[in-house]
Amino acid sequence: MDKRIFEMHAGICTIFSNSKRLEIIDLLRDGEKSVNELSSLMEIPQANLSQHLSLMRQRGILETRRDGVNIYYSIANPKVIKAFDIMREVLLEQLSMHEKMFKKIKSA
């Protein structure tokens, strides 16, 4: 089996292992936004936002379109959202399992 797929997959997960970047992707879920718009919706310095955007663009996760002075970012492949939604189901199921276990312990 070719192990390069694991390295590629790990590489993209490194990009996704930052909550600010996930928040950016979430803000772009329904369509493109300019850096300015993103900046006003998030609580991070502009330079840091720009670093995150640049990283995701380099990796082909986001794409850009310039309109005058503004640069609009959007999600390159909507399947990313699909994968995220499934992963969040996993997280929510984990939460509810922990909750059940907690109740069981309390009632014992």
Add this chain to the structure above:
Amino acid sequence: MDKRIFEMHAGICTIFSNSKRLEIIDLLRDGEKSVNELSSLMEIPQANLSQHLSLMRQRGILETRRDGVNIYYSIANPKVIKAFDIMREVLLEQLSMHEKMFKKIKSA
């Protein structure tokens, strides 16, 4: 919007941002395997394998079952595989896009 979901999601992506761990998950795709079996299928020291397994177990990604001297690991939630498969489609589409662009450049 509650930003804790982004932190949880980022946390699980940190776990997935290592190619050895992804390889382990892939080896468990069709069912449980003992540490020994995993160890013979992978090219890493046993202690390191154990660290990866322990981490994924703590995070609820893997579960264990003991049978005598052996400990069998398995994937806790098969939806993880579903999400992985979609993410790999994304990666393959990225690859084929780069290839098309390369051919375009060569033919120009």
Add this chain to the structure above:
DNA sequence: TTAATATATTAGATTATTCGCATATAATAA
């Protein structure tokens, strides 16, 4: 109990990631 096999843990050096800050560039308007 001792030995053998399977698995886990700890410590520490190495390497990678993250963010803040300063500065740079790009487009447009005055």
Add this chain to the structure above:
DNA sequence: TTATTATATGCGAATAATCTAATATATTAA
């Protein structure tokens, strides 16, 4: 041209992740 707004980049310190090597524990068999 100069000023202004929008966006990007480079540097460096702080923090986090990774692996190796040594050691520990758990189960079973002799």
